Amino acid sequence: MPPYTIFYFPTRGRCEAMRMLLADQGQSWKEEVVTKETWLQSPLKASCVSDCVRQGSCTGSSxxxxxxxxxxxxxxxxxxxxxxxxxxxxxxxxxxxxxxxxxxxxxxxxxxxxxxxxxxxxxxxxxxxxxxxxxxxxxxxxxxxxxxxxxxxxxxxxxxxPKLKAFLASPEHVNRPIFGGHKI
CATH class of the missing domain: 1.20.1050.10 (Glutathione S-transferase Yfyf (Class Pi); Chain A, domain 2)
Known part of the structure; x- marks a missing residue:
């Protein structure tokens, strides 16, 4: 089982940078698609944490x-x-x-x-x-x-x-809209 799970809308949005980080650092993750209704009606929003960035060497060198x-x-x-x-x-x-x-x-x-x-x-x-x-x-x-x-x-x-290049060329990245309201 992958060590990380991304709960996010079916878009790149603000989460794509996290996907780039994980891919470039050789980490695996799974995706759980969140609908707007789920986001608004469940305790998911309050429970989300983005501590992954603070782990490892991705917060700067000093x-x-x-x-x-x-x-x-x-x-x-x-x-x-x-x-x-x-x-x-x-x-x-x-x-x-x-x-x-x-x-x-x-x-x-x-x-x-x-x-x-x-x-x-x-x-x-x-x-x-x-x-x-x-x-x-x-x-x-x-x-x-x-x-x-x-x-x-x-x-x-x-x-x-290399790992980031592969991610950026992947169908998961290429086919994911930049943001949800428009097909771009």
Missing amino acids: PSSRTETSPCTSPMPSSDTWAAHLEEGKAQYVQELPRHLKPFETLLSQNQGCKAFIVGDQISFTDYNLLDLLLSHQVLVPGCLDSFPLLSAYVTRLSAR
Whole structure:
């Protein structure tokens, strides 16, 4: 039996970064699909814990990087935010996206010019989270990384990690919608 069980909606959503982490770290897991009704009507929501990230070496290589990993992706709009803007405001969102991407390009330039990770020299959950957001945005706004060479190289480098590459090419990842309300 796999050591981890993911209880999540039938989408990539905020859970895809966790799937990336598990795959890249060679961990197995099973999936339990949760419907919106189940989520709202059961005690499942209150019982969920995401301690997996704090285990092992995926929280950064130093106390300061562990502190930095949590807020690091806060300037980036989530794919949930994108979903809210699909029907209205998409043009404005696309126009503002470079402003949200620029801090990450700057951060990479200050951290060994994209030869390391977003924070420090070890991969952390922040890297999987940022990679997921960037990959999703490349689908939703093709070319959004064209003016960000370090972010583009970062996506290419992380996506080439053998176990992560296999996961990203798997039908489970490819066929799972980015978010549930829309078939993207």
